[in-house]
Amino acid sequence: MEPKKKERLITTLISLPALLSIFIFSYCFTGWNFFISLTDWEGFVPSYNLVGFKNYLALFNDPLFWISFKNNLLLILIFVPGVMFVGLILAILLDQKVRFEGVFRTIYLLPFAFSFVVTATLWAWMYSPKVGTINVLLEKLGLGFLKSGWITDPKIVMYCISVALIWQFAGYSGIIFLAGIRSIPGSQISAAKVDGASTITLYRRIVIPQLKSSFITSFIIFMCFAIKAFDFIWVLNKGGPGYASHILGVSMYKETFGLEKFAYGATYSIIMLVLSLIIVLPFLIKVYGRK
Amino acid sequence: MGGNKVKNIKINRIILYILLGFFVILSLLPLWSSVVTALKTSKEVIITTPITFPLHPTLTPLRESFDYLKKPLTNSLVLVVSGTITSCFFASILGYVFSKRRFPGSTILLILVILCLYIPPQVQLIPMVKAMSKVGLYGDLGSLVLLYMLFGIPMSTFIFKTLYDEIPDSFINAAKVDGAGTWTIYQRIILPLSVIPFVVAAILQVTVIWNDYIWGLVLTRGMANMPITVAIANLKGSFVAEWNLQMAGSLWVALPTLIIFIFLGKYIMRGYTGKI
Amino acid sequence: MSSLTIKGLTIRYGETIAVENLDLEVKDKEFVVLVGPSGCGKTTTMIGIAGLIGIDEGEIWFGNELVVCPRNNIFKIPQQREVAMVFQDYAIYPHMTVFGNIAFPLEIRKINKREIEVRVEKAAKLLKIENLLNRKPNELSGGQRQRVALGRAIVRNPKIFLMDEPLANLDAKLRVHARVELKKLQQELDTTTIFVTHDQVEAMTMGDRVAVMNDSHLEQIGKPAELYNNPRNRFVAGFIGSPSMNMFEGRLKEEKGNLVIDLRFCIYELPKKIRGLMKKTISREVTLGIRPENIAITKESIRNCFEATVTYIELTGKEYNIYLETGGVAIVVTRSFTHDLKVGNKFWLSLNEEKINIFDKKLGKSLL
Numbered sequence: 001m002e003p004k005k006k007e008r009l010i011t012t013l014i015s016l017p018a019l020l021s022i023f024i025f026s027y028c029f030t031g032w033n034f035f036i037s038l039t040d041w042e043g044f045v046p047s048y049n050l051v052g053f054k055n056y057l058a059l060f061n062d063p064l065f066w067i068s069f070k071n072n073l074l075l076i077l078i079f080v081p082g083v084m085f086v087g088l089i090l091a092i093l094l095d096q097k098v099r100f101e102g103v104f105r106t107i108y109l110l111p112f113a114f115s116f117v118v119t120a121t122l123w124a125w126m127y128s129p130k131v132g133t134i135n136v137l138l139e140k141l142g143l144g145f146l147k148s149g150w151i152t153d154p155k156i157v158m159y160c161i162s163v164a165l166i167w168q169f170a171g172y173s174g175i176i177f178l179a180g181i182r183s184i185p186g187s188q189i190s191a192a193k194v195d196g197a198s199t200i201t202l203y204r205r206i207v208i209p210q211l212k213s214s215f216i217t218s219f220i221i222f223m224c225f226a227i228k229a230f231d232f233i234w235v236l237n238k239g240g241p242g243y244a245s246h247i248l249g250v251s252m253y254k255e256t257f258g259l260e261k262f263a264y265g266a267t268y269s270i271i272m273l274v275l276s277l278i279i280v281l282p283f284l285i286k287v288y289g290r291k
Numbered sequence: 292m293g294g295n296k297v298k299n300i301k302i303n304r305i306i307l308y309i310l311l312g313f314f315v316i317l318s319l320l321p322l323w324s325s326v327v328t329a330l331k332t333s334k335e336v337i338i339t340t341p342i343t344f345p346l347h348p349t350l351t352p353l354r355e356s357f358d359y360l361k362k363p364l365t366n367s368l369v370l371v372v373s374g375t376i377t378s379c380f381f382a383s384i385l386g387y388v389f390s391k392r393r394f395p396g397s398t399i400l401l402i403l404v405i406l407c408l409y410i411p412p413q414v415q416l417i418p419m420v421k422a423m424s425k426v427g428l429y430g431d432l433g434s435l436v437l438l439y440m441l442f443g444i445p446m447s448t449f450i451f452k453t454l455y456d457e458i459p460d461s462f463i464n465a466a467k468v469d470g471a472g473t474w475t476i477y478q479r480i481i482l483p484l485s486v487i488p489f490v491v492a493a494i495l496q497v498t499v500i501w502n503d504y505i506w507g508l509v510l511t512r513g514m515a516n517m518p519i520t521v522a523i524a525n526l527k528g529s530f531v532a533e534w535n536l537q538m539a540g541s542l543w544v545a546l547p548t549l550i551i552f553i554f555l556g557k558y559i560m561r562g563y564t565g566k567i
Numbered sequence: 568m569s570s571l572t573i574k575g576l577t578i579r580y581g582e583t584i585a586v587e588n589l590d591l592e593v594k595d596k597e598f599v600v601l602v603g604p605s606g607c608g609k610t611t612t613m614i615g616i617a618g619l620i621g622i623d624e625g626e627i628w629f630g631n632e633l634v635v636c637p638r639n640n641i642f643k644i645p646q647q648r649e650v651a652m653v654f655q656d657y658a659i660y661p662h663m664t665v666f667g668n669i670a671f672p673l674e675i676r677k678i679n680k681r682e683i684e685v686r687v688e689k690a691a692k693l694l695k696i697e698n699l700l701n702r703k704p705n706e707l708s709g710g711q712r713q714r715v716a717l718g719r720a721i722v723r724n725p726k727i728f729l730m731d732e733p734l735a736n737l738d739a740k741l742r743v744h745a746r747v748e749l750k751k752l753q754q755e756l757d758t759t760t761i762f763v764t765h766d767q768v769e770a771m772t773m774g775d776r777v778a779v780m781n782d783s784h785l786e787q788i789g790k791p792a793e794l795y796n797n798p799r800n801r802f803v804a805g806f807i808g809s810p811s812m813n814m815f816e817g818r819l820k821e822e823k824g825n826l827v828i829d830l831r832f833c834i835y836e837l838p839k840k841i842r843g844l845m846k847k848t849i850s851r852e853v854t855l856g857i858r859p860e861n862i863a864i865t866k867e868s869i870r871n872c873f874e875a876t877v878t879y880i881e882l883t884g885k886e887y888n889i890y891l892e893t894g895g896v897a898i899v900v901t902r903s904f905t906h907d908l909k910v911g912n913k914f915w916l917s918l919n920e921e922k923i924n925i926f927d928k929k930l931g932k933s934l935l
Contacts, residue, residue: 003472008394010473015388018381018448019400021441026407029418036417046421090314096307106556107315110322113552114545115502117520121527121541122321125328125341125534133324133341140340171318172563179564187658190619193645194652194729195672195719205671209662220409228411231504235524252413257509262417269413280409288402300644 030273037266044260055267065268067243068251071158075247076226078162084218086166087173088211092203094174095181105178108171116168116231123164124236127151151237154244161233161245168232169225173218180214181207216283223279227272248272322545329353329539336535352539356526360543362515363522366432367501370518373436375496378443379489385444386451386488387481391463392473401452407445416509423510430512438510439500446499447492450562454488455481487558494555495562498548519544569630569726569759570595571616576625578611585611587783589625598753598760599788600774602767603806607780609763613729616761617652618645629726651720652729655736657712659704659719665691666700669718690722693752710741717749721756728753728760734769746773767807771795779803796922801931804856804924810888810899813862815855816928828855828925832894833873838920845925846934853934856924859888859901864908865915872917877910891916 037055041047059065090108094101111119126133127150135147151157184207192206230249233239239250246254248268256265324341329352331345339345357364389401419438420429428434458481466476507518514522526540552559571593578586586608593599601609615622618635626636629650634643651672659668666687673683691697694714704712713733720728734742734749750773753760764770770777771791778788779802787799798804804812817828817835826837826845835855837845865872875893887905891898891914898916908914925934 007473011388011392011394014384014474014477018385018444021381022404022407022444025415025419025441026410026445027403029415029422030410032418032421033414093307093311093314098307098311104311104315105560106553107318109556109559110549110552111318113498113548115504115520115548117502117504117524118541118545121523121537122325124527125325125538126321128534131337131341131534133320136340137342167317167321175560175564185656185658187654187656188660190614190617190645191652191654191658191719192660192671193619194617194648194650195723196646196675197671198646198675201675206660210660224409224411228413230413234508235504235527249411249413253416253505256417266417269411269416272411273414276409276411280406284402284405288398 033266034270036263037270039263041263042261046262051263055263058264059267059271064243064246064251068246068248071245072227072247074158075162075165075229076223078159079165079226080219080222082162082166083169083173083222084215086170087218088177088208090170090174091177091181092207094178105171105175108174110171111168112172114168117235119164119168120232120235123160123167124151126164127160151245152241154241157237157241157245161236164236165229165232169222173222176218176221177211177214180211184210220279220283224276227275227279248275325538325542328535329542331535333533333535352535353542356536356540357543359526360519360522360540363517363519364543366435366517367519369432370435370439371497371500374439374443374500375493377440378447378496379492382444382447382492383451383482383485383489384477385448386455387477389448389452390455391458391460391476391481404445404448408449412505416505419506420509429510430516432511432516434510435507435516435518438506439503443496443500447496450492450495451485451488454491455485458484487561490555491558491562494551494558498551498559501548568595568757569632570597570628571727571759571761572626572628573612573616574626574628576612576615576627577623578608578615578620579623580611584783586615589785591778591785591788593759593761595630595759596757598750598762598773598775600762600764600770600777601780602764602770602777603780603786605765606782608783609765609780610731612780613652613731613761613763616727617650617729618643618648649723649726650729651723651725651727653713653716653720653731653733655732657716657733657736659712659715661704663703664700665696665702665704665707665715665718668704668715669722672719672723686722687718690718693721693755694718709737710745713737713745717752721752721758724758726759728758728762730760730762732764733762734764735766742769749773768809771807777807779806781806797933797935798856798924799933801854801856801926801933804926804933808858810859810901812856812858812924813898814926815857815896817853817855819851819853828853830855830873830896832875832896835873835918836871837923841920841923841925841935850927850929852928854926854928856926857918857922859899861919861922862898862900863917863919864889864900864902865917868915869917872915874913875916876913877908879910880905880908 038050038052039047040049040051040054094105098104114122129135129147129149129152132150134150138144138146148156151160188206189202192202197206228249229247230253233245233247233250234253237245239246239254249272252265252268252272255261255268320342327344328336328341330348330350331339332347332349332351335345335347385404389397389404423429423434423437428437462480463476466480471479502520503518504520504524507521508524511517511521517525523540523544527537571591573589573591576586576589576591577584589608589612591599591612601612603609611620614620615635616627621642622635622637624637627634629648633639633641634648635641660671663671669687669690670683673686678686687700688697691700694717696711696714696718699707699711699715704715707715713736716733734745737745746769762773771794774791776788777791777794779786779794781802787794787803789797794803794807798807801814805814815830817830820827820829822834826842828835828837868874873893875891875898877889878892878897879890881888881890886901886903889900889902889905889908891900900916926932927934
């Protein structure tokens with residue numbers, strides 16, 4: 001066999017196991033899931049009767065779906081800008097030639113180390129109305145009037161969840177922006193200073209405008225996270241009180257593994273997939289489409 | 292005149308450190324509160340503030356929760372080791388191919404691999420359950436072992452590809468001119484330079500697998516099979532008012548990744564900021 | 568417009584001394600070049616003048632204004648110093664148009680829009696880039712970007728221009744052209760300028776005065792001709808001029824009432840004029856320096872000459888560099904014709920007495 005063909009064969013062979021598993025477990029399963037969403041499978045015994053888009057119609061008429069969608073939207077609107085804003089602030093602070101910068105960076109990144117299960121346990125404690133950290137501290141500081149039911153209050157539970165998640169991801173957001181800031185050549189910063197720019201002007205007009213790729217990267221990461229979030233809310237309060245903190249991922253799990261409506265659950269997950277793709281695909285095509 | 296400017300600079304520095312300190316407090320408050328509570332007796336939990344150190348610290352919650360979590364902990368260890376080694380091995384090869392052996396269609400394939408990272412796991416839950424039932428692994432730890440071996444590949448592949456991109460093409464070209472084939476190049480040039488990529492990919496895999504919850508929840512049944520994250524969630528559910536026990540338990544779960552982030556944090560950062 | 572006075576400037580980076588006890592006077596409207604090998608402290612001095620780093624000791628004055636003095640706790644931040652700086656990589660902002668880049672320093676000073684337009688256009692016209700005002704930096708060539716950086720500097724009418732190797736990234740042909748344009752621009756604007764480079768040709772052709780730095784010290788400052796013909800020490804003599812000055816080691820001796828240098832390959836008799844100029848020196852070990860163009864090659868032996876063999880001939884286009892060897896010592900001679908010179912031939916070399924330099928071997932100082 002001629003060498004060029006042989007090399008191609010070897011390349012194909014060694015990549016095959018990994019590529020095959022990715023193909024099967026990500027794409028085939030997705031396709032299979034879509035197929036399931038077109039059936040009427042309920043209960044443990046699978047059923048393969050195709051019912052077209054009946055499940056999707058049912059979904060769009062299901063008030064629980066819309067409650068979940070609305071809660072998801074709320075999460076996105078608070079969490080995504082919130083975490084990006086805090087991350088940007090942290091990055092700017094850390095860019096100021098801070099002593100022990102590494103120590104600060106590590107501390108800010110620590111919440112990112114925790115499993116969502118741990119975060120949920122910690123914040124359940126923080127938010128606990130009777131003995132939780134927040135309410136007790138508010139009382140001690142004379143701010144008792146600010147006490148609240150927090151996650152037991154259906155009106156503000158999604159806000160509480162968003163804050164906890166911002167806490168978890170702020171450090172990570174910070175290092176994304178810090179990497180972006182640090183990639184700007186130092187001579188531009190020097191030039192701006194010599195030109196007369198104050199620190200605020202420097203960041204506003206020179207640094208931040210050049211952080212476009214950091215903004216896009218973090219936007220995509222955090223949007224996709226908000227769409228598929230499940231672990232944290234489920235462990236925190238299983239989507240309660242009532243349905244107040246049900247988001248798409250929570251409802252999907254409940255329908256599938258709680259009520260055994262597998263086809264219906266599959267429908268939920270396809271919707272979540274479509275939402276994620278809407279966010280990611282334009283970006284991927286733009287970045288890699290050129291090559 | 293000039294002296295004022297020096298003073299202004301000093302004030303700005305003070306404000307800077309105050310702000311930095313403020314965020315340190317915000318970052319560590321929940322953790323501190325948790326540590327402090329984990330060391331308290333049930334009585335103290337109620338009578339003291341959640342941020343003060345206990346007057347009579349006790350290790351009982353930590354011991355009890357550890358006993359409860361013993362089997363799940365070993366389960367998670369098994370998952371982490373098997374998942375990391377396998378996925379890193381395959382990902383390294385695939386990352387090498389994407390980085391150094393471009394072929395028509397490799398860009399599209401790369402996009403498909405990266406896309407996997409953004410597919411919500413919910414889309415794979417039901418098929419996975421079905422598949423595991425078919426091979427008789429449903430409910431067993433083995434299902435998770437198999438899962439993590441495979442699901443870690445896309446992320447690790449991307450890390451390896453990004454880090455292998457930093458190896459100059461001239462190394463590869465020189466080897467080709469010397470007569471080395473695809474596999475030889477991988478063995479003799481890429482692998483020896485792979486220490487950092489392996490460390491980065493492995494650390495990332497370890498934290499992701501250790502911290503994962505949803506798959507353990509869906510695919511395993513029974514304390515004997517579940518990973519530590521599922522066990523801790525159950526702990527939270529069954530011992531609702533025993534905060535010290537819950538805190539202690541979550542500290543055990545948090546400890547390994549915390550240590551990794553503190554001592555190997557720079558590798559984590561390398562892994563995440565090289566990524567889209 | 569302002570003069571610049573530096574007294575006793577010392578800058579340290581941790582344990583290393585980057586600049587030590589530097590004194591420098593630059594007159595108003597003067598173009599002074601700071602030149603020296605990598606690491607000599609020239610760029611450090613420049614960013615110290617700009618205020619981008621602090622200094623450890625000394626004073627810097629712009630005219631009558633004390634700009635930085637650690638002893639009295641005085642430090643003006645760069646924004647207040649009214650200097651303009653051009654960086655080696657130009658440092659123009661990629662997300663702004665050419666117009667935006669040049670207008671930026673004026674916008675910061677809250678100058679009104681109409682006036683900004685006028686001034687930017689004026690600067691752009693002066694640099695012949697007025698047709699590029701709407702472009703973004705990534706659409707420009709290296710030479711064009713360099714002129715944008717210059718535009719941003721001149722639009723402010725600063726007290727002092729600081730330029731850190733602004734021509735280093737241009738290709739060779741463009742660099743020669745840019746040198747001339749830059750000097751003309753400075754003369755037209757009449758602004759005090761400090762120009763840093765490692766290229767001694769640039770230094771010699773552009774500077775009203777040239778300051779040679781080496782290893783954190785100022786070796787010599789003076790007009791280019793002064794540095795070329797009367798270098799104060801061996802370093803300056805060897806740094807300025809290409810090919811470098813020939814250096815021959817030898818011993819001073821008295822012989823028959825004349826002062827001679829024993830160069831081992833010959834006994835060189837010092838002309839009476841030189842003897843008169845020479846300072847008193849205890850040491851006898853000296854170095855005799857003579858530039859390649861000041862050595863004559865003859866076929867016959869004349870007074871005070873020595874023999875050498877041609878080892879290599881190099882044509883640079885307009886002249887020849889002829890490499891010779893005698894008694895293990897290498898010599899370079901530059902002339903514009905070769906005639907019958909061939910590798911391997913032996914010839915007699917004589918030195919132009921007017922152009923001899925003598926340095927103390929140990930201290931390096933010129934003894935003339």
